[in-house]
Amino acid sequence: MIDANSFELTEEERMVQSTAREFAQREVAPLARKIDHEHYFPKELIPKLGSVGFMGVNAPAAFGGSEMNNVCYAIIIEELARVCASTSVIVSAHNSLCLWPITSFGTDEQKKKYVPKLSSAEWIGCFALSEPGTGSDAARQTCMAVKEDGGWRVNGVKNWITNGPVSDVCVLFTMEDAAAGHKGITAFIVDMKTTSGVSLGKKEEKLGICGSPTSSIIFEDCFLPESQLLGKSGEGFKVAMKTLDGGRCGIAAQAVGIARAALEDSAQYASERKAFGKPIAEHQSIQNYLADMSCSIDAARLLTWSACRRKDAGVPYSRQAAQAKLFASETAMASTVKGVQIHGGYGFVKEFNVERYMRDAKITEIYEGTSEIQRLVIAANLLKEING
Ligand SMILES: Cc1cc2nc3c(=O)[nH]c(=O)nc-3n(C[C@H](O)[C@H](O)[C@H](O)COP(=O)(O)OP(=O)(O)OC[C@H]3O[C@@H](n4cnc5c(N)ncnc54)[C@H](O)[C@@H]3O)c2cc1C
Structure with a gap:
C-alpha cells in the first residue's frame, strides 16, 4: 500500500505506463498529424481505446470498467497527450466528465444502463455545463428545467461541449430554481441520439486540439423523465464541482x-x-x-x-x-x-x-x-x- 504522499509508482502503475506508452506510439502517433491538420476525429481509435480499458479507466469492474486508480488515469492521459492532445481530451472528457459523475452519483439502474457501454467505448460521453453567457461563473445557469408530471421540460443552449458532436450520452446541468442560486441547479443524463428536442449547433473551428470535436448543444422543449435525474434535484452544482x-x-x-x-x-x-x-x-x-x-x-x-x-x-x-x-x-x-x-x-x-x-x-x-x-x-x- 502506497501512502498518499508517496510518488513511487506501484508495479501495476508501471505496467499501465508501459502499455499506454506503447499503445500511444503504435496506434495514435501515426494519426496525430492527420488529426491536427485535417481536424479529423479519430473514430477508428475509439474501439481500440475501449479494448485496452482506456474508456472506462476508473469505472467499477462490476459494471465493465477497468477499475484502475487515478494515478493510472493520469499516466494514460499523459502518454496519449505526449503524441496527440486531441485524442487525450476525447478520452479525458469521456472518462472524467461523463463516466465519473454517473458512477459516483448515478442510481444502480443508471450505472447498469450507461457504465458498461461507456466503458467498452460503444458509447461516447460528454459534459454540458458551460453556456454562451456562462463559463467561469457556472452557478448562473440559464438552461432551464421546469418540473412537470413524471419529469422535467428543458430549454436552453450549452456551449463548447467536448465530444458533443459525437456523443451518445451527456451529463447535463440545468437551472431548476434561479432564486436558489447554485442550489437551484439540477443534473441529468441525456441520451443524445434518442431524446427528442436535442440538437447540435455548429462544430467549432479551433486554434488547437483540432481533432477533438466541439459544438454547442441545443435543448428545445426536451422532456427528461425522472429516470434521467442525476443525483438529487438541486444538487447539480455539487455534482459539477466534484x-x-x-x-x-x-x-x-x-x-x-x-x-x-x-x-x-x-x-x-x-x-x-x-x-x-x-x-x-x-x-x-x-x-x-x-x-x-x-x-x-x-x-x-x-x-x-x-x-x-x-x-x-x-x-x-x-x-x-x-x-x-x-x-x-x-x-x-x-x-x-x-x-x-x-x-x-x-x-x-x-x-x-x-x-x-x-x-x-x-x-x-x-x-x-x-x-x-x-x-x-x-x-x-x-x-x-x-x-x-
Ligand atoms: C475547446 C473547448 C472545450 C471545452 N469543453 C467544455 C466541455 O466539454 N463542457 C463544458 O461545460 N465546457 C467546456 N468548455 C468551456 C470552458 O470550460 C470555458 O470556456 C471556461 O470555463 C471559461 O469560460 P468562458 O469561456 O465563458 O470565459 P469567461 O468566464 O467569460 O472568462 C473570460 C476571462 O475572464 C476571466 N474571469 C472570469 N471570471 C473571473 C474572476 N472571478 N476572476 C478573475 N478572472 C475572471 C477568465 O479567467 C477569462 O480569462 C470548453 C471550452 C473550449 C474552448
Missing part, C-alpha cells in the same frame, strides 16, 4: 504530456541542429531552456500524481487538483513556446510538430476552469484550511 476536481487531474496530465512532447522533440532537435560549428544543444542559452522545461515538467507531474494519490486515498484534493492544473497548464504553455524557439524557423512551420504542441497547450489554461479560476479555488481552499 466532477471538475477530478477532471482537473486529467487536464493537468494532458498538459504534462504536451510539455513533455515539446521537451523531448526539442532536446533531440538541439542535439542535431548545428550553429556556429557545434550542435545548438552545446550553447548555454539552449541548455537553460531545456533545463527549465525539464524542472517544470517533473514538478507538474509530481503535483498531478500527488493530487491523484489524494483522490485515491479518499482525502480532500480540490486545492491539489487546482494547483496541478494551474502549474501544469502554465508549464505546457511556457515549454511549448520555448520548444518553438529552440527549433528556430523550423519551429514555425508545420513540417515539425512543435507548433502543434504550442497551439494545443493553450486550451489547458482555459477549459475545466481558467488559470484565473484555479487561483481563486486554490486561495479559497487554502484560507479555509488555515482559518478552519
Whole structure:
C-alpha cells in the first residue's frame, strides 16, 4: 500500500505506463498529424481505446470498467497527450466528465444502463455545463428545467461541449430554481441520439486540439423523465464541482504530456541542429531552456500524481487538483513556446510538430476552469484550511 504522499509508482502503475506508452506510439502517433491538420476525429481509435480499458479507466469492474486508480488515469492521459492532445481530451472528457459523475452519483439502474457501454467505448460521453453567457461563473445557469408530471421540460443552449458532436450520452446541468442560486441547479443524463428536442449547433473551428470535436448543444422543449435525474434535484452544482476536481487531474496530465512532447522533440532537435560549428544543444542559452522545461515538467507531474494519490486515498484534493492544473497548464504553455524557439524557423512551420504542441497547450489554461479560476479555488481552499 502506497501512502498518499508517496510518488513511487506501484508495479501495476508501471505496467499501465508501459502499455499506454506503447499503445500511444503504435496506434495514435501515426494519426496525430492527420488529426491536427485535417481536424479529423479519430473514430477508428475509439474501439481500440475501449479494448485496452482506456474508456472506462476508473469505472467499477462490476459494471465493465477497468477499475484502475487515478494515478493510472493520469499516466494514460499523459502518454496519449505526449503524441496527440486531441485524442487525450476525447478520452479525458469521456472518462472524467461523463463516466465519473454517473458512477459516483448515478442510481444502480443508471450505472447498469450507461457504465458498461461507456466503458467498452460503444458509447461516447460528454459534459454540458458551460453556456454562451456562462463559463467561469457556472452557478448562473440559464438552461432551464421546469418540473412537470413524471419529469422535467428543458430549454436552453450549452456551449463548447467536448465530444458533443459525437456523443451518445451527456451529463447535463440545468437551472431548476434561479432564486436558489447554485442550489437551484439540477443534473441529468441525456441520451443524445434518442431524446427528442436535442440538437447540435455548429462544430467549432479551433486554434488547437483540432481533432477533438466541439459544438454547442441545443435543448428545445426536451422532456427528461425522472429516470434521467442525476443525483438529487438541486444538487447539480455539487455534482459539477466534484466532477471538475477530478477532471482537473486529467487536464493537468494532458498538459504534462504536451510539455513533455515539446521537451523531448526539442532536446533531440538541439542535439542535431548545428550553429556556429557545434550542435545548438552545446550553447548555454539552449541548455537553460531545456533545463527549465525539464524542472517544470517533473514538478507538474509530481503535483498531478500527488493530487491523484489524494483522490485515491479518499482525502480532500480540490486545492491539489487546482494547483496541478494551474502549474501544469502554465508549464505546457511556457515549454511549448520555448520548444518553438529552440527549433528556430523550423519551429514555425508545420513540417515539425512543435507548433502543434504550442497551439494545443493553450486550451489547458482555459477549459475545466481558467488559470484565473484555479487561483481563486486554490486561495479559497487554502484560507479555509488555515482559518478552519
Ligand atoms: C475547446 C473547448 C472545450 C471545452 N469543453 C467544455 C466541455 O466539454 N463542457 C463544458 O461545460 N465546457 C467546456 N468548455 C468551456 C470552458 O470550460 C470555458 O470556456 C471556461 O470555463 C471559461 O469560460 P468562458 O469561456 O465563458 O470565459 P469567461 O468566464 O467569460 O472568462 C473570460 C476571462 O475572464 C476571466 N474571469 C472570469 N471570471 C473571473 C474572476 N472571478 N476572476 C478573475 N478572472 C475572471 C477568465 O479567467 C477569462 O480569462 C470548453 C471550452 C473550449 C474552448
